[in-house]
Amino acid sequence: MGERKKKSAQAEFVKWFGPLLNALRDLGGSGKPKEVVEQIANTLNIPDNQREEVMKSGILRFHNQVAWARQYLVWEGLLEEGKRGVWTLSAKGQMIHLNLEESRDIFLKWVEIHQKTRKSKTDDKLISRQNEEEPEELEHEITPTLLEVLQSLTPTGFEHICKRLLREHGFENVVVTQASHDGGIDGYGTLELNPFVSIKVLFQCKRYKGTVSRAQVGDFRNAMIGRAEKGIILTTGTFSEDSKREASRDGAPPIELIDGKKLVELFESVELGVKPKTVYEVEYSFFEQFMI
Incomplete structure (x- = not known):
């Protein structure tokens, strides 16, 4: 149990699971990422220096942590996949209020599932990557991003x-x-x-x-x-x-x-200097039943 708590403590974004659900409820069930981040920051009085902290990639750390919290809640079925640029509570998510312990359990559950599907990566490497990269930044290791x-x-x-x-x-x-x-x-x-x-x-x-x-x-x-x-x-x-x-x-x-x-x-x-590409995202909740 001590090792499990240590892993969840390393993932700073776990603490935003509950506040993210609450923020979306306050916004009527959905909102743009910027609106949701602002709602969390204002409700919890997050200090400016924490909101302004920038990662090596140039991305705001607080915004990135909330984005990872959102990704885990999507995997858990509490948020809808939805269209890009809008975060939406699922019917299940509307009814759920998470405390920190429950959030840790969700996090550890999905770390274990992902570790099984990526045998070359340890739990620590997965957590480290999630702390420093955006959820959508899967190709960052190979090619430079548009921002770069x-x-x-x-x-x-x-x-x-x-x-x-x-x-x-x-x-x-x-x-x-x-x-x-x-x-x-x-x-x-x-x-x-x-x-x-x-x-x-x-x-x-x-x-x-x-x-x-x-x-x-x-x-x-x-x-x-x-x-x-x-x-x-x-x-x-x-x-x-x-x-x-x-x-x-x-x-x-x-x-x-x-x-x-x-x-x-x-x-x-406007597709200026970039080309659209279709990417299929694994629906992990579908495969969960076959991992038992």
């Missing part, structure tokens, strides 16, 4: 690929400014809201793995005041919680924040 490719571009190259991305998403007259960077502005474009109204949008591109600070968002806003109705910051990194609050501060021009995860989704939605 974007981070490898030159600063100028990243600005021009962002220009192309904005065009693909409906922006017109998109221009990248000269190398001098006009007051922190990397480019601008026009977005038609309807046949009668268009707005000018300024954008800034930050190609790195770090975290964009509140001061950087404030500097960008100062550069755009009086010149455009809207601003966008696109980064291959992440945004601090303070920077998010600054971007939506009352009485100030709004700024949209596009972090690395959202950036990848925007590339995928």
Whole structure:
């Protein structure tokens, strides 16, 4: 029993099993990953430094832990497989409230099942991998991810690929400014809201793995005041919680924040530089009955 507890203690994400189910109930049974993560963080008063911690891969650790909790709950049948980008409680999950001990039992059950199907990996290796990688990141060991490719571009190259991305998403007259960077502005474009109204949008591109600070968002806003109705910051990194609050501060021009995860989704939605591929995921709950 001591060894089993040691294994579950190594998997930090186990503690989010119960809060994840509760968050989805609070959201009416379903929600986008970002909404669910925010709900958990706000309900449990997770400190900013924990929410902002970044793994070596550039992914937010807290978000990744909740994503792994979601994956185990899917295997257990408490969440639906559903379409990508929406997490949904199953009928069974609606009725279940998990404490930490029950969460550990679910975790250990599925670690044992997966260990049987991957005989080359020990339990410790499986747990270590899950602590450091995204659930969907199965090909990461072989080929670079889209985010890694974007981070490898030159600063100028990243600005021009962002220009192309904005065009693909409906922006017109998109221009990248000269190398001098006009007051922190990397480019601008026009977005038609309807046949009668268009707005000018300024954008800034930050190609790195770090975290964009509140001061950087404030500097960008100062550069755009009086010149455009809207601003966008696109980064291959992440945004601090303070920077998010600054971007939506009352009485100030709004700024949209596009972090690395959202950036990848925007590339995928228009298939810019990526090709769709069908992947079949094993429905482990089906095979569980044959492993006894």
